[in-house]
Amino acid sequence: DWNSGNVIADQVERIRAQVGDGRVICGLSGGVDSAVAAALVHKAVGDQLVCVFVDHGLLRQDERRQVEEDYVKATGVRLVTIDARAQFLDALAGVSDPEQKRKIIGREFIRSFEQAAADLVLEAKSEGGEIRFLVQGTLYPDVVESGGGSGTANIKSHHNVGGLPEDLQFELVEPLRTLFKDEVRAIGSQLGLPEEIVQRQPFPGPGLGIRIVGEITQDRLDLLRQADAIVREELSAAGLDRDIWQCPVVLLADVRSVGVQGDSRTYGHPIVLRPVSSEDAMTADWTRLPYDLLAKISNRITNEVAEVNRVVLDVTSKPPGTIEWE
Numbered sequence: 001d002w003n004s005g006n007v008i009a010d011q012v013e014r015i016r017a018q019v020g021d022g023r024v025i026c027g028l029s030g031g032v033d034s035a036v037a038a039a040l041v042h043k044a045v046g047d048q049l050v051c052v053f054v055d056h057g058l059l060r061q062d063e064r065r066q067v068e069e070d071y072v073k074a075t076g077v078r079l080v081t082i083d084a085r086a087q088f089l090d091a092l093a094g095v096s097d098p099e100q101k102r103k104i105i106g107r108e109f110i111r112s113f114e115q116a117a118a119d120l121v122l123e124a125k126s127e128g129g130e131i132r133f134l135v136q137g138t139l140y141p142d143v144v145e146s147g148g149g150s151g152t153a154n155i156k157s158h159h160n161v162g163g164l165p166e167d168l169q170f171e172l173v174e175p176l177r178t179l180f181k182d183e184v185r186a187i188g189s190q191l192g193l194p195e196e197i198v199q200r201q202p203f204p205g206p207g208l209g210i211r212i213v214g215e216i217t218q219d220r221l222d223l224l225r226q227a228d229a230i231v232r233e234e235l236s237a238a239g240l241d242r243d244i245w246q247c248p249v250v251l252l253a254d255v256r257s258v259g260v261q262g263d264s265r266t267y268g269h270p271i272v273l274r275p276v277s278s279e280d281a282m283t284a285d286w287t288r289l290p291y292d293l294l295a296k297i298s299n300r301i302t303n304e305v306a307e308v309n310r311v312v313l314d315v316t317s318k319p320p321g322t323i324e325w326e
């Protein structure tokens with residue numbers, strides 16, 4: 001029968017057999033899959049692994065710290081953080097179309113990771129070593145969906161942006177290929193990874209970038225990050241963060257409405273709360289959060305986040321609404 005200790009021991013053995021004394025690279029996203037996959041590989045081959053984390057500036061509050069401090073402390077992995085915030089803002093300037101944003105974010109992400117990987121390949125070479133393997137947090141449902149293929153891949157496999165240098169071809173290491181999400185979480189806990197990472201709710205790859213309806217700017221990101229942090233803090237203080245599937249917090253950056261604060265008229269932006277309940281994100285219902293909690297969140301956001309003078313609740317199921325607004 002299933003036991004996370006057995007799975008860990010078994011995977012550690014398999015990883016050692018596959019990798020030998022080769023070097024391995026892994027991109028961390030801040031999510032549970034890559035975190036657990038990297039932790040397994042580190043347990044198996046230690047400092048033969050190097051992890052890369054790209055800070056694209058679209059992260060939630062504290063996300064970078066959770067990876068750089070908490071995760072590194074829990075696992076001991078060697079981590080290289082790439083600060084690509086300015087690069088992403090530049091590339092996204094003037095863009096408000098959702099699919100265009102996704103395309104740019106995907107492209108810049110690959111570009112940053114590839115650059116970091118190329119640097120690490122060179123560094124390894126100068127030490128007489130070679131990075132031959134790339135870790136991916138592919139889960140069993142992903143394997144089924146994609147028809148079960150495996151083998152070698154380059155970083156760009158999902159992004160059609162042209163050729164890749166020969167020395168950036170890697171053999172894949174996929175220690176989660178037989179596992180479901182809840183099993184991955186169990187293994188993460190067993191490995192002692194931070195709870196914030198192991199129990200993290202789904203969060204889209206393009207991050208806060210697709211939760212600003214309108215153009216992405218530094219000021220808007222800061223504002224949304226602050227509102228999002230308040231919502232998460234209150235949901236978890238109320239003990240509800242594990243009951244809901246996820247709660248996107250959306251900034252309607254191009255909308256303004258009139259309000260009043262003290263003696264003065266305000267003209268600020270609305271924040272939308274989108275709490276949803278779901279089994280698999282294919283369909284969803286809006287979560288009936290307690291009114292007192294909604295009141296508290298609304299008060300805090302309008303008091304603490306400058307420029308926001310209204311908080312609204314999305315009461316649309318999926319379909320017809322999607323979970324995200326973009």
Ligand code: XMP
Nearest residue numbers: 102202203204205206281318322323324325
């Ligand atoms: P929708 O908005 O389509 O979202 O109802 C369904 C689930 O997918 C997540 N989502 C994304 N995840 N990249 C991702 O990695 C994306 O571009 C993206 N768009 C939506 C969303 O958060 C929800 O869990």
